[in-house]
Amino acid sequence: MSSRKRVFDLLRIINVASCQCPAHGYRGNVQVSNTTPSKDYAFEIKCSTVRYGLGVTQEVGMDLVNLGAKNVCVMTDPNVVSLSPMKAVLDSLVRNGISYSVYDKVRVEPTDTSLKHAIDFAKRGNFDSYVAVGGGSVMDTCKAANLYACNPDADFLDYVNQPVGKGKTTTEPLKPVIAIPTTSGTGSETTGMSIFDYEEIKAKTGIAHSALRPLLALIDPLHTRSVPQTVANFAGFDIFCHALESFTAIPYTERGPAPSNPALRPVYQGSNPISDVWARFCLQCLNKYFERSVYNAEDIEARSSMHLAATMAGVGIGNAGVHLCHGLAYPIAGNVKDYVPKDYGTEPMIPHGLAVVLTAPSVFRFTAASDPDKHLEAAAILGADVTGKKQADAGRVLSDTILKYMDIMKVENGLNAIGYSAQDIPQLVKGALPQHRLLKIAPIPQSEEDLSKILEDSLTLY
Known part of the structure; x- marks a missing residue:
């Protein structure tokens, strides 16, 4: 107990002595208590690995080789499948000898029905890794497909946010996902969220879990030209x-x-x-x-x-x-x-x-x-x-x-x-x-x- 008190005392000293200038300060004084507080006292930053650069998509095949991938699911939508970003991805996979299957039925603004279709594809494929090529809809669909394929006995609502679903957490390790965004908006390539329209209530909801975060985000500005x-x-x-x-x-x-x-x-x-x-x-x-x-x-x-x-x-x-x-x-x-x-x-x-x-x-x-x-x-x-x-x-x-x-x-x-x-x-x-x-x-x-x-x-x- 004495060592715990010393830690709290040290945190108080750091808080008082820390720089309060606009670059480093933060509004409000951080309160440190010896008891379990009713409000949070800490935050943490989790993020996918981000690689940025013109033409960086050409490296995705090498990344999959480095992961030891043998059976890859490439997810995209009916529009992107015929565009240059998808061609760049598949060229890299072929060049590096990666075996893959393409799912190109992702719905823009996905629904629970469209997610279930992608989930069924992922379950049948027994994939060891995923590549999502497209906007937020593709990345969110890919995350959900990975989650449920790794938890094949789960009910769909098990992982959906409360109160719509049960908000359960997954204990099964998920397969690696590489996200390659083709639009500049959602930021889904770094987040642990998958958002969809739940048709029963006519509103969006989602799944939120840190395990959903892609392992790697390849940010290639060349894709934005289309x-x-x-x-x-x-x-x-x-x-x-x-x-x-x-x-x-x-x-x-x-x-x-x-x-x-x-x-x-x-x-x-x-x-x-x-x-x-x-x-x-x-x-x-x-x-x-x-x-x-x-x-x-x-x-x-x-x-x-x-x-x-x-x-x-x-x-x-x-x-x-x-x-x-x-x-x-x-x-x-x-x-x-x-x-x-x-x-x-x-x-x-x-x-x-x-x-x-x-x-x-x-x-x-x-x-x-x-x-x-x-x-x-x-x-x-x-x-x-x-x-x-x-x-x-x-x-x-x-x-x-x-x-x-x-x-x-x-x-x-x-x-x-x-x-x-x-x-x-x-x-x-x-x-x-x-x-x-x-x-x-x-x-x-x-x-x-x-x-x-x-x-x-x-x-x-x-």
Whole structure:
């Protein structure tokens, strides 16, 4: 017991003596208790190995040889399968003598039905490793297929987040996954999440477990040149909200309860000094490169920078978490009516990046009171002039900054523009309430009335 007390005393000394400058400090004093605290007192950063560079995809075959892979599943979607990123992957596998099978039936914005189809393929294949080539939908589908193929007797809902599923953890080691993103948005190449539409409740949910993280992420900016303008636009707004939500999430010292065992610490832990570094980096990239990357596919500097920003945002959200924009986006996407976006095919769907950003102006007006200085800092990094602005102005300033970006990118004018009306708000709130993992990471607790007001204010934006 005396040695435990000495450790706590040393931590207190370090906390008091540590640098408090903006580069190293962190708002709020860390409290260290001799008893098990009701709120958490630690955070941890987990991340896939990241390899970045033009043409780095050519190395994937060598990576699989180094892993000793003998039977590889390559997952992609019906669009990417015929594009240059997939050709580069298969050329590398053939060149290095890797035996593989291709699954190209991944659904953009996957559902529980589409996941089960991919899971059945993975179970039959008895694969020893996986390569995911595509956007977040492909990577999330690949993660789920790996999980259930390694746990063949599990019920589908066993690993799905509570309260929709049972939220169980896996004890079986998963096969290695190499993720090769072809879009710049989700950051799924570094996260332990797999997100899908659960058709029964008409809302997205997911599986969150550190074991889902890919072993290696190959970030090759050459792949971004084939991304259509609308896809680049909405994917960019996913980065945008990832950065803002992780930056403004509840501080890790305010999230509770503390885990009884470090293995039980959740994937989403709240904002922390390291995740804030990634968020600031992403916001800086958005300020400099977002518009350029959307309107000029040949601007390789801009598209490369956005590709890296997506990965860095993934590192941030993969440990800090996202909150209300994403929590509300899941029922917005899940209850789609007849909206068909350009460059996404012919079926009605609401792209994830669009679903998250439509409520962002209202969300950050709501959360600004939790930490006005951080909200003003975010607006400033995005290019707003915050000179002379007071803390009471923080929500409006950040909201106006977001709206400026949305206007430049010609984003639809609110929920009305994608088919929703005031009569749909109760159903959207109902779909958001089960998103406990996200809502609890918001810096301010919210009631059903609060969520309704955010959605109401998002019906028309400009």
